[in-house]
Amino acid sequence: MIIGLTGSIASGKSTVSKMLTDLGYPVVDADLVARQVVEPGKETLAEIRNLFGSKVILPDGTLDRPKLGKLIFNDPVSRQQLNNIIHPAIRKEILRQRDAFLAQGHKTVVLDIPLLFESKLLNFAEKILVVSVSEENQLLRLMKRNGLTEQEALARIGSQLPMAVKEAGADAVVFNNGTIEETKQQLVQVLSDWGLKNGND
Ligand SMILES: CC(C)(COP(=O)(O)OP(=O)(O)OC[C@H]1O[C@@H](n2cnc3c(N)ncnc32)[C@H](O)[C@@H]1O)[C@@H](O)C(=O)NCCC(=O)NCCS
Numbered sequence: 001m002i003i004g005l006t007g008s009i010a011s012g013k014s015t016v017s018k019m020l021t022d023l024g025y026p027v028v029d030a031d032l033v034a035r036q037v038v039e040p041g042k043e044t045l046a047e048i049r050n051l052f053g054s055k056v057i058l059p060d061g062t063l064d065r066p067k068l069g070k071l072i073f074n075d076p077v078s079r080q081q082l083n084n085i086i087h088p089a090i091r092k093e094i095l096r097q098r099d100a101f102l103a104q105g106h107k108t109v110v111l112d113i114p115l116l117f118e119s120k121l122l123n124f125a126e127k128i129l130v131v132s133v134s135e136e137n138q139l140l141r142l143m144k145r146n147g148l149t150e151q152e153a154l155a156r157i158g159s160q161l162p163m164a165v166k167e168a169g170a171d172a173v174v175f176n177n178g179t180i181e182e183t184k185q186q187l188v189q190v191l192s193d194w195g196l197k198n199g200n201d
C-alpha cells in the first residue's frame with residue numbers, strides 16, 4: 001500500500017512522519033528530496049540560477065533558501081516558475097525512492113508530500129492521510145519554528161490549498177491540536193483501520 005501523507009505547512013507532517021518511521025515504515029520525505037535535487041552540480045540548481053539570478057546562490061555555491069523563500073512565498077508568479085522547474089525533478093526522485101523501497105520487499109511505503117494535493121502525485125497514493133491543525137496553532141507553530149513574523153507566516157500558509165479542502169479529500173484525518181501522544185493514538189487507530197500494525201505489514 002502506498003500512503004500519501006500530507007497536510008498544510010506546520011500542521012505536523014514531519015512529526016507524524018517520524019512516528020511512522022519509528023513504527024518501521026519506510027518514508028519518502030519530499031522536503032528532503034527538494035533539497036537533494038538542488039545540491040551544487042545538479043541541473044535543477046543551474047535552472048534556478050538562470051531564472052532568479054546569482055542573488056539566490058550563496059558564495060559556497062549552495063541555494064540561499066531563505067532568500068528564495070522570501071521571493072516565492074510573496075509572489076505567485078515566481079512560485080509557479082520555481083514549481084515548473086523543480087517539481088518534475090522532485091516527482092522523479094520520489095518515485096525512484098518509492099521503487100527502491102518496494103524492491104527491498106517493503107509492502108507499505110509512505111510518501112510524505114506537503115503539496116500532494118497541489119502536485120501530480122495524488123494518483124500514486126492509495127490512501128491519503130491528512131495531518132490537520134487549527135489555524136491558530138498553525139500560525140503560532142510556524143512563526144515559532146521558522147522565526148517568522150505573522151505576515152511572513154500568513155504568506156506561506158496562503159501559498160497552499162486551504163486545510164478544509166485537504167481534509168475533504170482525505171481517506172483519514174489526524175488532528176494535531178493536542179499532545180503528541182494524542183496524535184500518535186489517532187495515527188495508530190487509522191493504521192489499524194487500514195489493517196496495518198507496523199512497518200512489516
Ligand atoms: C523555497 C524554498 C527554497 C524555501 O526553503 P525553506 O528551507 O525555507 O523551506 P522548506 O523547503 O523546508 O519548506 C517548508 C515548507 O514550505 C512549504 N512549501 C515549500 N515549497 C512550496 C511551494 N512551492 N508552494 C507552497 N508551499 C511550499 C511546504 O509546506 C514545506 O514543507 C523551498 O521550500 C523550495 O525549494 N520549494 C520548492 C519545492 C517544493 O515545492 N517543495 C515542497 C515539497 S514538494
Ligand SMILES: Nc1ncnc2c1ncn2[C@@H]1O[C@H](COP(=O)(O)OP(=O)(O)OP(=O)(O)O)[C@@H](O)[C@H]1O
Nearest residue numbers: 008009010011012013014015114141145178179180
Ligand atoms: N502536537 C503538537 N504540540 C506542540 N507542538 C507541535 C505538535 N506537533 C508539532 N509541533 C511543532 O510544530 C511545528 C510544526 O510541526 P512539523 O514540523 O511536524 O510540521 P510539518 O507539517 O512537517 O511542517 P512543514 O510543512 O513546514 O514541513 C514543529 O516545530 C513541531 O515541533
